[in-house]
Amino acid sequence: MTALTNQPQKPEATAGLPMRPSLPWGTWGVRTVALTYLTVLLIIPILVILQDGLREGLGGLWHQVTLPIAWHALKLTLWTSALMTLVNTIMGGLTAYVLVRYSFPWKMLLNSLVDLPLAIPTLVTGLMMVVLLGPQEAVGSWLKENLGLSIIFAPPGIILALLFITFPFVVRAVQPVLLNLERAQEDAAATLGAGGWTIFRRITLPPLVLPLASGALLSFARAIGEFGAIVIVAGNIPLYSQTAAVYVLGEVESENRLGASAVSIVMIAIALSLVLFVDWLQSRSRRSG
Amino acid sequence: MSIVLEQLTKRYDGYPVVNNVSLEVKDGEFFVLLGSSGSGKSTILNLIAGLTSADHGQIILHNRNVTHLPTQKRRVGFVFQNYALFQYMTVAENVEFGLTIQKVASLERQKRRDEALELVGLAGLGNRMPRQLSGGQQQRVALARALVYGPDVLLLDEPLGALDAKIRIDLRRNLRSIQRQLGITTIFVTHDQEEAFDLADRIGVMSFGRLIEVGTPEELYQRPQTEFVASFLGTANLLVGNITAQSVELGPIRLPIPPEIQHAGSERRVQVLFRPEDVALAPTPAELNCPELGRGEVEETSFGGAQERLRLRLAPIAGVRPIAPLPGFGSANILVDATRSPEQASRFPLQLGEAAWVGVHRFHALVHPGLSFLIVTDGSLRAQAALALGGQIARLAHARVTLLGVGPNGQAMENHLQEARKQLGSGLAALEVQTSNSPIAAAVATATEQAPYDLVIIGLSLQENLALAEQVLQAGDFHLLLVPSPQPAPTQTLICATSGEPGKEDVLFAGRLVRHLGAEATLLCVLPVAAKTPGRLEQTQRFLDGGVQSLSILGVPAKTIIRNGSATPEILDEVKNKGYDLLVMGAPLARQSSEIKLDGVVGEVLTSLTDKAVLIVRSHLIQSKNPLTQPKALAK
Numbered sequence: 001m002t003a004l005t006n007q008p009q010k011p012e013a014t015a016g017l018p019m020r021p022s023l024p025w026g027t028w029g030v031r032t033v034a035l036t037y038l039t040v041l042l043i044i045p046i047l048v049i050l051q052d053g054l055r056e057g058l059g060g061l062w063h064q065v066t067l068p069i070a071w072h073a074l075k076l077t078l079w080t081s082a083l084m085t086l087v088n089t090i091m092g093g094l095t096a097y098v099l100v101r102y103s104f105p106w107k108m109l110l111n112s113l114v115d116l117p118l119a120i121p122t123l124v125t126g127l128m129m130v131v132l133l134g135p136q137e138a139v140g141s142w143l144k145e146n147l148g149l150s151i152i153f154a155p156p157g158i159i160l161a162l163l164f165i166t167f168p169f170v171v172r173a174v175q176p177v178l179l180n181l182e183r184a185q186e187d188a189a190a191t192l193g194a195g196g197w198t199i200f201r202r203i204t205l206p207p208l209v210l211p212l213a214s215g216a217l218l219s220f221a222r223a224i225g226e227f228g229a230i231v232i233v234a235g236n237i238p239l240y241s242q243t244a245a246v247y248v249l250g251e252v253e254s255e256n257r258l259g260a261s262a263v264s265i266v267m268i269a270i271a272l273s274l275v276l277f278v279d280w281l282q283s284r285s286r287r288s289g
Numbered sequence: 290m291s292i293v294l295e296q297l298t299k300r301y302d303g304y305p306v307v308n309n310v311s312l313e314v315k316d317g318e319f320f321v322l323l324g325s326s327g328s329g330k331s332t333i334l335n336l337i338a339g340l341t342s343a344d345h346g347q348i349i350l351h352n353r354n355v356t357h358l359p360t361q362k363r364r365v366g367f368v369f370q371n372y373a374l375f376q377y378m379t380v381a382e383n384v385e386f387g388l389t390i391q392k393v394a395s396l397e398r399q400k401r402r403d404e405a406l407e408l409v410g411l412a413g414l415g416n417r418m419p420r421q422l423s424g425g426q427q428q429r430v431a432l433a434r435a436l437v438y439g440p441d442v443l444l445l446d447e448p449l450g451a452l453d454a455k456i457r458i459d460l461r462r463n464l465r466s467i468q469r470q471l472g473i474t475t476i477f478v479t480h481d482q483e484e485a486f487d488l489a490d491r492i493g494v495m496s497f498g499r500l501i502e503v504g505t506p507e508e509l510y511q512r513p514q515t516e517f518v519a520s521f522l523g524t525a526n527l528l529v530g531n532i533t534a535q536s537v538e539l540g541p542i543r544l545p546i547p548p549e550i551q552h553a554g555s556e557r558r559v560q561v562l563f564r565p566e567d568v569a570l571a572p573t574p575a576e577l578n579c580p581e582l583g584r585g586e587v588e589e590t591s592f593g594g595a596q597e598r599l600r601l602r603l604a605p606i607a608g609v610r611p612i613a614p615l616p617g618f619g620s621a622n623i624l625v626d627a628t629r630s631p632e633q634a635s636r637f638p639l640q641l642g643e644a645a646w647v648g649v650h651r652f653h654a655l656v657h658p659g660l661s662f663l664i665v666t667d668g669s670l671r672a673q674a675a676l677a678l679g680g681q682i683a684r685l686a687h688a689r690v691t692l693l694g695v696g697p698n699g700q701a702m703e704n705h706l707q708e709a710r711k712q713l714g715s716g717l718a719a720l721e722v723q724t725s726n727s728p729i730a731a732a733v734a735t736a737t738e739q740a741p742y743d744l745v746i747i748g749l750s751l752q753e754n755l756a757l758a759e760q761v762l763q764a765g766d767f768h769l770l771l772v773p774s775p776q777p778a779p780t781q782t783l784i785c786a787t788s789g790e791p792g793k794e795d796v797l798f799a800g801r802l803v804r805h806l807g808a809e810a811t812l813l814c815v816l817p818v819a820a821k822t823p824g825r826l827e828q829t830q831r832f833l834d835g836g837v838q839s840l841s842i843l844g845v846p847a848k849t850i851i852r853n854g855s856a857t858p859e860i861l862d863e864v865k866n867k868g869y870d871l872l873v874m875g876a877p878l879a880r881q882s883s884e885i886k887l888d889g890v891v892g893e894v895l896t897s898l899t900d901k902a903v904l905i906v907r908s909h910l911i912q913s914k915n916p917l918t919q920p921k922a923l924a925k
Contacts, residue, residue: 190340190361
């Protein structure tokens with residue numbers, strides 16, 4: 001019971017005088033611990049990598065980033081993530097709508113399954129993709145032979161893996177807003193003569209725009225840094241299917257730390273600005289909701 | 290006629306939330322649907338607007354059959370309880386929404402929008418967002434939005450329910466004057482009686498999906514047709530007395546036969562209604578200036594603004610049974626509610642505990658509808674047994690009987706029904722015959738949707754067909770008598786009750802039925818050994834004593850037994866050792882899924898009894914908790 005001795009002493013209440021609020025030692029303690037933790041864990045590593053990447057100045061950083069292989073890896077990362085985000089936004093919104101508005105057997109189970117990608121190691125995700133769609137497997141070889149479509153070890157595989165991994169983000173952003181949305185508003189629009197599409201466009205969609213956007217941006221940010229699944233799925237062919245995260249690993253392994261840090265800084269910058277933007281969006285949606 | 294509903298029925302999971310409702314609302318009429326929550330009144334509005342589809346029946350708006358039209362084409366203005374304003378649009382955009390859909394030109398649209406906002410008293414607030422307005426203002430916007438595009442009818446679903454008392458009254462007046470000004474046919478749904486009386490040209494009272502009665506506020510208050518409406522609207526003093534060829538007898542009072550009862554014929558029971566303001570109080574019988582009911586003691590007083598409210602307790606009166614105010618369980622005293630003006634109160638001040646003579650100025654007699662039975666027959670031997678016993682009970686109870694022949698139509702069925710008619714013979718209040726090709730449970734469901742029954746009687750062996758009993762119980766809101774084999778009219782009844790409110794209802798309905806049979810009753814409670822604490826024992830004994838009192842008021846001699854142990858074997862043991870010929874049990878609670886399952890004690894007892902009639906009593910307390918009677922919860 002040593003913990004007891006650490007607890008702040010209660011100041012004695014003096015009769016007649018208003019009691020002073022107890023000294024916020026506890027509050028101070030908690031605050032200090034939390035902020036120190038944040039600094040040590042998040043801020044210092046970021047500062048360190050910034051310092052490392054800028055060792056040879058901005059010019060050096062720019063040089064490393066614009067090396068053809070690095071540049072291609074960054075471009076590949078961005079466009080696959082962007083395409084994935086587009087699909088995920090539409091399908092995630094639709095999934096959330098179906099989960100909220102319709103009742104069907106096994107709905108509870110399916111609803112829980114939405115979070116599964118967060119729990120599955122992304123390496124396993126990659127493996128599942130390869131087992132399903134690899135060129136040696138039934139589905140993969142059929143697609144290759146009949147449609148000329150390579151998925152694994154090619155950009156489509158990257159997009160599929162990213163879709164799987166970021167599936168929960170849009171669904172979970174939209175679901176609570178949809179749940180709170182009054183059905184009566186849609187009914188009211190119907191009594192006023194509005195058809196299904198008009199109701200969706202003018203009544204249902206507007207409150208969903210912000211959550212859709214924040215879910216989309218979060219999944220985009222998550223996708224940029226994805227490594228585990230992609231390292232298995234993409235095949236890591238430089239100038240074809242190597243993404244930025246995998247490129248960083250390659251550079252670390254070939255002892256080009258400057259290159260690794262430089263590309264990392266670009267990825268961090270993108271992620272950070274997205275997170276800040278999402279934060280701003282969410283605070284706006286709270287204010288208006 | 291602006292709105293015509295023909296035999297409208299809506300079921301959720303097989304349970305009718307709107308049950309065979311027919312209604313005509315005249316042009317320009319302000320019609321109020323009044324009922325407690327879950328009575329189906331909002332569902333009717335949703336049906337008219339097409340927000341839910343009807344399972345059966347027709348909806349005709351201004352001679353246009355809209356039953357199968359989508360909401361968008363019905364031209365109804367709808368106002369929701371929670372306003373349902375479009376949160377992402379300004380007030381002006383909200384109001385213009387319907388006009389935009391109709392592609393009305395911009396200038397015309399603005400003109401009509403401004404007129405509508407002015408009509409509801411919100412001119413100049415068009416640029417606000419809905420959440421910047423108070424609740425009352427938001428509902429005004431909703432009203433403007435519903436009216437601006439010129440709908441054929443206006444439907445209001447508890448529009449004032451979410452507002453403060455004062456704003457509610459303001460908006461109510463406003464609403465009424467706007468409705469008069471526009472002359473638009475309106476249906477207004479509410480559970481608030483005051484609101485209904487204040488607004489309505491006519492009121493329709495709903496309960497459990499049925500439209501019980503329709504009339505002007507005055508008609509429904511002063512001259513209701515049914516016990517339900519009499520006790521539901523306002524405060525009612527409702528007593529059961531006798532009607533003879535000469536007069537209505539209420540204990541010592543002889544009242545003239547009112548014109549609404551055309552032919553008294555033979556002597557029978559009649560329900561007499563009088564309102565608190567129809568009660569006279571005086572220190573002596575002579576000063577009453579009206580027929581006297583008896584001398585009572587003031588039990589409660591309160592001041593309700595302009596009036597003094599009193600409740601008096603009168604000693605039991607021979608031949609009079611109180612229905613409302615509800616006497617205590619096991620008490621035969623008669624309670625009378627009275628109101629007096631301050632002037633009357635000052636002339637004869639009354640304190641708690643003081644005595645006064647109670648008289649009645651004005652009264653209304655309801656023809657006692659009596660019990661109504663549905664006897665199901667398929668021509669089998671067991672059905673014959675049900676027919677025989679049911680017929681006998683019906684004759685003794687002077688009940689109305691509907692005979693439902695189930696099975697392939699043909700000569701055999703026709704002969705059987707002919708035979709059955711003869712067997713039931715005279716002595717019934719009424720006899721009607723129906724046939725159905727559907728399976729038994731479906732046939733019962735259809736029949737009970739067309740008319741309410743107190744009791745359904747079926748010949749059934751529970752050992753063989755427990756599932757059928759479950760299906761039939763699920764088919765509607767009635768008590769069920771199961772007859773497994775031929776037997777004479779019961780003389781010894783065993784009522785298995787658990788102490789508590791549903792248990793009280795079991796006892797009371799069993800009493801109403803057994804009373805007519807002249808049978809004796811035994812009240813049985815089985816306590817688990819573990820629950821045999823003095824407190825529990827005392828509580829159970831109190832409950833049973835109350836039950837005996839209630840039964841004796843109904844004229845049923847009764848005794849009580851408490852047994853200890855496991856319920857099923859104890860009940861079976863009691864049945865086997867003594868000569869009971871009718872067993873009464875409460876229906877088990879419906880499950881969340883609305884299924885009624887006869888497992889547990891009731892099912893165990895039923896499957897073990899092969900030769901005794903069993904009455905399964907349905908508690909209304911259970912009914913009202915049934916999730917199926919809350920259509921809103923279901924719709925989500």
